[in-house]
Amino acid sequence: AQSVTQPDIHITVSEGASLELRCNYSYGATPYLFWYVQSPGQGLQLLLKYFSGDTLVQGIKGFEAEFKRSQSSFNLRKPSVHWSDAAEYFCAVNNNAGNMLTFGGGTRLMVKP
């Protein structure tokens, strides 16, 4: 069965600093990977997705993620964090059969002024 691990439960960065959120997956076939963001009191919003092709994918709000098959990772990055990026971030893998997603436990990002 597939699984997704986000090793960092909480991360705090200073505004303007760079950010990397880690995601590792376990899946036998070619994964379809997603990053979602959840602002307080809101549902989940899609940041970006990887299906195939270029392993560096660009998303909304200045985020990008890199798929590394050899490391089974799909880490999310942003060069310069803004205070409005404070939220919870979820990595997810699609099991390629029915659009069902398996989610990681989430990483809560706090941004210091």
Next chain:
Amino acid sequence: DVKVTQSSRYLVKRTGEKVFLECVQDMDHENMFWYRQDPGLGLRLIYFSYDVKMKEKGDIPEGYSVSREKKERFSLILESASTNQTSMYLCASTKLQGENQPQHFGDGTRLSIL
């Protein structure tokens, strides 16, 4: 833009009550999902449906049931609410199976069982 609407943002019910959580989507999506979200556990799938009157169990279906009488509406039912069902519930929808479409989420219902 896809709109997934959950009928209540906050709900407080008592132990033993029958609770209905409603979800409506406006994009004619075939697939609909119910998740619960708990700190540190991410989102866990309760039930999903890929067509009207069709339903499939997810990872944690115990204590829940669902209803899909119309394509746009997917209801989650707690037959006899218990305190361990206090949680955030999220509904999502997506297009046809096999196309690896992203899921679109509602804003969630925070349910408290007293």
